[in-house]
Amino acid sequence: MDFTKADTVLDLANIRDSLVRMEDTIVFNLIERAQFCRSEFVYKAGNSDIPGFKGSYLDWFLQESEKVHAKLRRYAAPDEQAFFPDDLPEAILPPIDYAPILAPYSKEVSVNDEIKKIYTDDIVPLVCAGTGDQPENYGSVMVCDIETLQALSRRIHFGKFVAESKFLSETERFTELIKNKDIAGIEAAITNSKVEETILARLGEKALAYGTDPTLRWSQRTQGKVDSEVVKRIYKEWVIPLTKKVEVDYLLRRLE
Template identity: 55%
Template sequence: MDFTKPETVLNLQNIRDELVKMENSIIFKFIERSNFPTCPSIYDPKHSNLSIPNFEGSFLDWAILQLEIAHSQLRRFESPDETPFFPDKILKPILPSIEYPQILAKYSSEVNYNNKIKRIYIDEIVPLISKYSGDQAENFGSVATRDIELLQSLSRRIHFGKFVAEAKFQNNVELYTDLIKRKDVDGIMKNITNSAVEEKILERLTTKAEVYGVDPTDKEGERKITPEYLVKIYKEIVIPITKEVEVEYLLRRLE
């Protein structure tokens, strides 16, 4: 997929292929995170031992912000498929800007679900994939690093819904224009939903979790990620929030 060529980005098959690649990355990041306990202290903005001078937020928030400040100067967030967690804090790139063609609507950066993604990740996903509940102070930095990698991967995957929405809009402008004018949220949701594709995603995830989730050379090895948990995360969190992104994007498409 080449973001300098809109015709490759707004091809639904290319988008689906890209989403499949993201699955592999996300699964392996889940496996990496499963080596550690929940470590709730790094998510607590009031934790006395992890407070950051002149910063309001958790240790994880501070770590995300520092990384985004650095990456923004490397022009990471100029790419249309990247969505920052702290959009009002990032800096201008040091590298020369890349003149990407206008693929998405100009308001697309305002469709930002990262706060919701982070909250659900901490509240629902971390307890599912962690080794056990509790802190492990010597690994706070490692856990925060793994969390950031996962949050960025989940964010990219979910916000790719904007490309799905734009592709579907351009494939049937008349239908979506009518739905948008009538603010028919249910109608938009019905038309963006492809149950057959979603079922294939869940089937594929089940197979991948069975293969990747345990060391094949160790028959007694501990399973790092179970198919049930992976399917639950996608079915109840990733896919629904992706469709929320699509709906919000489409509702503003006629601006």
């Protein structure tokens, strides 16, 4: 997808292809995280002994990672949403002339705080290898966490492109809904139950395929590195609803 060309980015077929690819990334990231115990220590604020920092170890690692990525202009891209946007340095690479695809306020539409809380409180306990702590793996755990959080954030905030595309294709309909602040009407207009069912079915197949050693027979041992039903649940209960929230929040301001 070329973010310098608005027509390619807002093509729903291209958006769909990008979302399908993101599923692969998220499933593989969950598989990686599933090999470690929960290690709740890294998520608790106040546990770190980092001078002047009051957040969790994960917060510190994520914030420092974003600083490095920002220097390479990651968060200048319209499809990236930083978890700590107020503490990013200037990029050392020259800027890219991105097409004005989204509304100017698009970066203000963020659910990253919700994503991080849901991930640490709900998703990690569902996919981790056990409830215990693994001090020797804290670093590995946080590397997996950051990659998964960034992948989830990108996928969920891609809803802005979906929203913009739908607004441009049905401008009159959405304009009326926005003027009336009809949140339920907007949600109904952006919802396609059949597409959601297809996504969940595809995710289940991917989790089974990617999490299984193809050299082993089913009779040799229990297969699967991550529960396919858990992956489907993650999308059904959190990823899809949060994506819709992003779409609604974006559309409610679209007439500004």
